[in-house]
Amino acid sequence: MAKTASATAVLPQATRWPPAFLERADILGPILVAPAILYILLLVGYPFALAIYLSLSDANVATTGLGNFVGFDNFVALFQSPPFLIALRNTLMFTAVSAVFKGLLGTMLAFLLAENVPGTRVFRFVILLPWTIPIVLSAITWKWMLDTQFSIINWLGHATGLLRTGYNPNWLGDPVLAVISIIAVNVWRGFPFTAVILLAGMTAVSSEVIDSAKVDGAGPLTRFRRIIVPMIAPVLFVGSLYDLVFTLNDMTIVYLLTRGGPGDVTQVLSSYAFLVGVQSGALGRGAAIALLLLPMLLIIVIVALRALKRRDV
Secondary structure (H helix, E strand, O other): OOOOHHHHOOOOOOOOOOOHHHHOHHHHHHHHHHHHHHHHHHHHHHHHHHHHHHHOEOOOOOOOOOOOEOOOHHHHHHOOOHHHHHHHHHHHHHHHHHHHHHHHHHHHHHHHHHOOOOOHHHHHHHHOHHHHOOHHHHHHHHHHHOOOOOOHHHHHHHHHOOOOOOOOOOOOOOHHHHHHHHHHHHHHHHHHHHHHHHHHHHHHOOHHHHHHHHHOOOOHHHHHHHHHHHHOHHHHHHHHHHHHHHHHHOOHHHHHHOOOOOOOOOOOHHHHHHHHHHHOOOHHHHHHHHHOHHHHHHHHHHHHHHHHHHOOO
């Protein structure tokens, strides 16, 4: 008896998935990385290239197109402008002073958080609020607290006798007090992040190493300087680099509290670039100010990476 056609028919082979070529590393790798590269090119590369062109042109909101090419005239004019020099000085000063105080306060807070005392979890939650709440909300709250008439700080000063009767410091109107206020708010917001970075590194240090140092007679400062810091150096460098970059680029605190005043005394490069480029409409000059942050950030990154390389980490 002859076999039927249905019995002798060969079943079609199932289509293979994934295809064989996707298993090759030289093909699959670029495919997986392509979305990230495209994202960077569209949201970072194009605006950066446009900023470079604008900084070399006389573009402003009154002209059509991207303006005319003027070379480095914008940069030369900036270094002849007193407000720009004040903003540059303030940027360097704010970053340096804030880094010092964030390091000191963050270190002390990390040691407190590392102690397993009753209520530590609640304390950790409360102390991290400055870093986690929206910066706009915290800046508006600080603006109310630093108000000349309704300042709770002035009220506490009078209640404790630290301020004489009838004297209300103008925290955001006096040049010296305004600078101190901006730095204080920046430190208040940033030092919990430093503490978290230090705490993460300290918890990674073996307790046996710390106990051995205690047996050898090493005090808390010696243990921190000789044992903990060398072991958590990579974490410290990365955290410090992250904080410095965001401090240099931060304009929200200055803009919401003082708008750069009084008399540009609290102006920083990021806020001054917004003032010149957006509010005043000088797009080319504003782009030039913003681009000057790039070499400052590059220097910080190169120094940090070289320091990490010297430690062989």
